[in-house]
Amino acid sequence: MYRAAAPATLRIVPLDDLTAIYHRASGITHLVASPVPELLAALSEPLTLVRLAKRLGEEFYLSDGEALAARLDELVASGLAEQL
Amino acid sequence: MSDEPSEIPQGATRRRALMLGAVGASAIVSIRPALAQVSASISTCEIQVPDRARAGKYIAADGTPVPAGTKGAFAPASRPFTGQEVKQALAGGNLPGIEYERSQAYTKYIRRLQSGTSGFTCFASLQMPRG
Amino acid sequence: MRHRFDVRIGPVGFRIGSDWLGPITQLEELYRDYPEPRDGIPDFTVRLFAARPWRRFVRPAITIAGDYTIPDAAPLPLAQGLLAAEMGMNLQMALAQRRYLLLHASAVERDGRALLMTGESGSGKSTLAALLSARGWRLMGDEFALVDLDDGSVHAFPRLLSLKNEAISVVELTLPAARFGPRMEGTPKGAIRHLVPNAQAIEAMELPAAPALLLFPSFGFVAETRPVPPSEVFIRLTQASTNYVALGERGFDALIRIVAGVPAHAIDYPDTASAVTQVEALWDAL
């Protein structure tokens, strides 16, 4: 299961292709590209990898499901999401 | 996804493709502190000798960058030094894999780094008091 | 300590202590028109001292320290005492200033609006600031621009401008009447000579200005200007700021305000004359 940091702890400011995110819990600023903002939105409630893919599929075409796990690992490493 | 349109319920807006990127790629850059960070990394920050602005210059025995090929001066370092290596050199040790005189010259150069040059942030971060 | 000099530069008060009289005398002369720290309480302390007692007299070498210190910083010869003091003040700002977002940039003002120029040393931001001040711009500072965390305005920090190598003669020719410090040869950055900001800069140093244009100059290329996209401005400014991370969310707000509100251009220039032309052209186009 994966869960994103609570929305209240995130300041999300789209700049151009990139989005600036200030994470209140860590005090760390992240500059992120798609799909990170979309993943954070989808993970506002805890989801398994499979359910997350399904959830995203309702809204987007997933170009490459293979990379989804890699993006999640990045999110977890950055602290923007937690693996439960 | 040739059958894509049929997947869209009547009246639904066209779905945007979500680019997940390559497995090896990175979608997050976390901002690292510049000079002010007190406990900046001493294992990950690096110092080039000389720095990019003076790339190719040789380093004289007193640490000043001089034109390439200057007699008695040392060629640029083959790789950047990590903060930890520099810290040990500053503490009187030797930069790794380098003979004494060359290490001394490089160390003098690093000591001369001033604010504004890339290496200075690293150099300075080595010296901050740790609470 | 034996000798002491207190001064306020913009909103920031300093106390400088020295084992030697020389640097203090120079500071008193060059900063003679500057005020004292507010309430007589300096924000920061700088110490210039001899690492070993005999080093006060034998090949005197100045060690730089203060409230916030780089212990192993290379000592400077006594002849470069003024430089040591300036470095000490910059160091306190870089390490510990947190009332403002600190941008490593030069700043000039016209009509209450500020032009910021940021880049690594050697990018010519000091020289450009000096030349623009000769053309009626108010000099706000050549080292740090202080961005107010509450309203985003830029506060002046008009310390002595430090001119290096070729820039020295360029500015000496442009500002023959200006006051200069001693020319110091063989410093860590080559020849350095300090320029005293003009009366206008000192008198108005209390006045903040709204940032209106942000430039990233780089020297030694064909004249060219290009707009810089917001995300690149954001990254560049986090790296040009010595205290962005330390400020937390307030720093984020201040930075976003600049990125969203201030047009940004990179300018390459072959010589300072064309640089001034490029800068003022961009300014007039605002």
Next chain:
Amino acid sequence: MGRAVSDGWLLARVLRDPAATAGFNADMWTTLIGIARAEQMIGTLGCRLDGLIVPETAARLFADARDAAEEGRRAALWEAEMARRALAGLDCPVLLLKGTAFVAAGMQAGVGRAIGDLDILVPRARIEEVEAALFEAGWEWVKEDAYDDAYYRRWMHELPPLIHRDRDRMIDVHHTILPLTARITPDAAALLADRTPLAEGGLHTLSRNDILVHAAAHLFADGDLAGGMRNLWDVHCLVEEFGIAGLAERARHHGLSREVARALRLAGCLYGSVAYGSDARHVGDALYLRRLTARDGWGRATRPFTRFAFYVRSHWLRMPPAMLARHLWIKWRKG
């Protein structure tokens, strides 16, 4: 204030009684701020003086110091949280130590405190697993040289320090609170067994009394008293907040009665902790106080001979004589 002092005592008296700043002139404020910064207690001072009438310039500096402490607190708690996430799978007790524990538990001692590395305590038997899990989560060695590394592993009470490759923050993983070489051997099992759970997240702190024992051990049986004013302020706050019921027995159990008693006396002398024998000064206390308060109004370290004496003493306490000789010899050869 009595006579005008311009060493650590000035800071101590103001922390003890903030009202003592009434009538301070500019130079006294400047001296106080210089000393507090040098002792890394400016945040603590800023919080102590919060709400008092002070000159506007000083008030701004103290507000800045409180901000800095708040950001430091945020960063320290985040490091603890990331360590918790990294070790969650191990089902192994993880205790926060020192400053991070104070702020995580919301203790008085943590208010405004400067916090450096993250210090955690884990069972010695689990330390390899912990090390592996931390590597997995992005921590890596701060490259020490071979001698230092061997020295740590053989003799110290902690792993060589690790640093996180992205966040640039260090973590010290301890399995007890004193070097294995020290003449005193605290009961590490008891430290772990009597841990206190933190509200959320599965992290713990030492028991209240063990926190005091640790502070005393760190100060007198290990360190050279660098940062002593801050550590004794910790002791003072802990005593004021939690009292000392059962402390003497606990100290005796760990073999640290002398150190704990001295910590209480000196905290009493400096900060006026409700006097636990602080009025009955012992031989040597005066020398400790002389070392602890060795600062001048420019923030400079003073009394070099006293400082050096305590430096040598700290090594003497950490190592058997023969090993100390070898240690100093190798360090000397390495320059």
